[in-house]
Structures are given as C-alpha cells and as structure tokens.
Amino acid sequence: xxxxxxxxxxxxxxxxxxxxxxxxxxxxxxxxxxxxxxxxxxxxxxxxxxxxxxxxxxxxxxxx
Numbered sequence: 001x002x003x004x005x006x007x008x009x010x011x012x013x014x015x016x017x018x019x020x021x022x023x024x025x026x027x028x029x030x031x032x033x034x035x036x037x038x039x040x041x042x043x044x045x046x047x048x049x050x051x052x053x054x055x056x057x058x059x060x061x062x063x064x
Contacts, residue, residue: 021045 022031022039031039039045 020049 020031022033022045024030025032033039033042033045
C-alpha cells in the first residue's frame with residue numbers, strides 16, 4: 001500500500017476557464033448579467049460565486 005498525500009486525492013487539473021454568467025461592459029466598467037442587470041447586485045450570484053471579479057482593473061489602469 002502506497003501513501004498518497006491527502007490533497008492529491010482531491011486535486012484535479014483545470015480543464016478550461018470556468019464560464020461566468022456575466023460579461024464585462026466596457027462602457028460602464030462593470031460586470032453585467034445577460035438580462036442587463038449588474039452582477040454585483042445579484043445576491044444569489046454573489047452567494048454562489050463569492051465575487052464578480054474581473055480583469056477590468058488591469059486592462060484600464062497601468063499601475064494595477
């Protein structure tokens with residue numbers, strides 16, 4: 001019997017970028033849902049995902 005580190009039993013390689021249910025709106029500089037609402041106002045979405053982080057800051061500010 002070989003010993004396998006506990007974490008390796010659950011580690012899986014990431015196969016692709018997870019699909020977010022929102023998109024970044026360049027004009028408003030916020031994440032927007034398909035229905036047009038702001039992703040940051042959707043409490044169920046925030047509870048499920050934890051945040052609506054995007055790469056907007058690094059694309060718009062050179063010092064991020």
